[in-house]
Amino acid sequence: MNTVVQIPAAELRRKQPRFQGMTAGHRACLGCGEALAARLVTEAAGPDVMIANATGCLEIFTTPWPESAWRIPWLHSLFENTGAIAAGMEAAMKAQHKSTKVLAFGGDGGTFDIGFQALSGMLERGHNVLYVCYDNEAYMNTGIQRSSSTPHAAMTTTSPPGKERMGKRHLKKDMLSIVSAHHIPYAATSSVAYPSDIRQKVRRAMAIEGPTFLQIHCPCPLGWGHEGDESIEIARLAVKTGLFPLIELERGGLTGVMPIRDPVPVVEYLKRQNRFRHLFADDLRAKQELEHIQAIADHNIEIYDLSGHGESTYDTDGMSIVRRGGMRRA
Ligand SMILES: Cc1ncc(C[n+]2csc(CCOP(=O)(O)OP(=O)(O)O)c2C)c(N)n1
């Protein structure tokens, strides 16, 4: 018989985060990566913030009128203008001599595609805003259309596999490099599979005066085609294969990576998701696409030096302390 371990209430409270900007009771799907990521981001950012949130799943499932899951000032912006709205909010805070930090939230469709112009302007003008992109790799809220963040060969409703092509024809846009080319002080990627990495990067960005950017990989069980309870494992596989490297860039230069201890073959990640199902068909094109995707992962591992070196204090197994130069410390 299993013994139930009782944790004293006081200890439990100590272990609980002190502040939750987004509460339970929202209407996200079971296992939604965005819901978890937004909770972690707002926990780490603390109460003295306000948010401009682009249209998309996060905006919709947290604010079914007349209810709201937010405990912080929150504004629904359009797809197109989230960067501009956040810049205006920041200017208003500055004019009132307030230190409240402005956060901007958008999905990959709202960030990589439709809101990109306003985001670029906000970064270029140097507004003191932390922009968080919840990257679930498609326009999920309107029924899974491909975005420029959708990975190569993935199936969406607008990139169906067939005679002409094996899912999405184009590559995932390298948003972090584009954002960093604005010479901003800090830009990073993170993943819901690594909550402490998200918290650490949010705190780092919050401490910087100026524009900062965080792209968080967020599985979407509905759009990716997996069970809700698999989200974290699948997000972790994206990092451990090298397909979604966790990196930090300061003023355009690479300053931190989370090393991968033992890279996992990409098929282990792809085979868990229905959006890549066609790549496992008995078809020469499928085999070639699998090789192509493995080459993308290998390229990431090489260019970001992900196998054993890096500034992160832990690797993808969360085990050892690894410093640039490859020295492992117990
Ligand atoms: C200019 C404009 N085009 C299209 C829409 C319709 N629309 C609402 S939500 C959405 C999908 C959002 O995708 P994304 O930004 O990736 O966020 P997700 O829902 O995946 O979190 C779309 C296309 C809109 N609201 N405004």
Ligand code: SF4
């Ligand atoms: S469709 Fe995807 S992103 Fe939207 S709430 Fe459901 S799991 Fe989350």
